């Protein structure tokens with residue numbers, strides 16, 4: 001998505017540890033006209049898929065998913081991160097390890113809001129090693145729903161989470177894939 005790539009080049013800041021800061025338009029301050037174009041682009045890509053629900057994870061995915069959902073006319077459900085897990089059978093549960101934050105989270109989603117009748121589009125802001133996305137995919141599989149695919153705003157292609165999922169046959173659509181980045185250069189996959 002050209003508009004997004006231009007914005008990353010203009011306002012993205014590469015931090016030590018291969019972190020791309022996009023706080024001024026995506027992760028902290030949010031540029032709503034840009035995110036609106038992102039939502040339209042996800043709809044264009046998934047126009048033929050019978051999506052009934054958009055799934056994301058708190059926190060940064062939620063705003064993006066909500067704007068996209070207006071084009072799909074479906075609800076958004078977001079997985080919640082928690083430290084204290086009570087396994088009461090009413091929740092889908094999985095563990096997500098964050099390499100960026102060096103932490104393991106329990107992630108939960110109420111069984112009321114995802115079931116075998118659903119056709120799911122997973123949306124998230126970043127895809128790196130794929131830990132978050134793998135956790136969400138596991139929840140979809142446990143619910144019996146059909147995973148139509150995933151929509152990612154920025155994929156860090158050099159961390160291979162996306163390529164591993166594509167090799168497994170999962171549809172991963174990323175609006176910008178970064179193949180390399182340094183302090184003063186950033187290249188996108190064609």
Ligand code: G4P
Pocket residue numbers: 018019020021022027057058059060061097098099100101125126127128129130131132133156161
């Ligand atoms: P992974 O899920 O793809 O394996 O990535 P990882 O565990 O390393 O990422 C942990 C968190 O950091 C995720 O957000 C992810 O979206 C985000 N992230 C990963 N790489 C980058 C990056 O280069 N720049 C930015 N800005 N974020 C990155 P989170 O902690 O789960 O939560 P939240 O920010 O959505 O609340």
Ligand code: NA
Pocket residue numbers: 057058059060061124125126132
């Ligand atoms: Na996220």
Ligand code: NA
Pocket residue numbers: 027060125126
């Ligand atoms: Na994030």
